[in-house]
Amino acid sequence: DAKTTQPPSMDCAEGRAANLPCNHSTISGNEYVYWYRQIHSQGPQYIIHGLKNNETNEMASLIITEDRKSSTLILPHATLRDTAVYYCIVRVAYYGGSQGNLIFGKGTKLSVKP
């Protein structure tokens, strides 16, 4: 089962910031937080990941609380093309070895409206 809890749906106005929350209260010290999204029927797309520090890339920012029990994905200026299902996933970090699999939950369906 997924180790994360997300709201089933959210709306956001085009051009505004979209803030997607995720609870992962049972996260372990060696687990990363990953975010993926699935636009319509395409394959999931990697967005960002982090361990304990906040992270930013060209797509989004990831804010992780100090106790690591929750996080927020921020899309700073949402567009209509950001309408998708967003998945928050925790996964054990691998050091020097192979990576493990991802456990997808139901995610948050984000609808960006004009």
Add this chain to the structure above:
Amino acid sequence: EAGVTQFPSHSVIEKGQTVTLRCDPISGHDNLYWYRRVMGKEIKFLLHFVKESKQDESGMPNNRFLAERTGGTYSTLKVQPAELEDSGVYFCASSPHRGNNGYTFGSGTRLTVV
């Protein structure tokens, strides 16, 4: 660089027939994963290759499913004989051997068993 390529994009077969799905990962990616989403369910892990070896096949539903990755390059997933409940979208993903970066998913193969 070329992304993860899956073939075919769609397949419609009759119950009892055999279907083979193919995945070409990103060149140089040692990790290759198969996932699937059946109607109304979450995306589920099937198995994980590291090069040509099966690292984890705990998600394979039954012995009608056979995955191979000869030579550690492309992979095939064969369903024989196909059943109605096998209908869904099959995704392949790949990632480098080391590091904790996200996976790159293909666009998927939509399998319909009638």
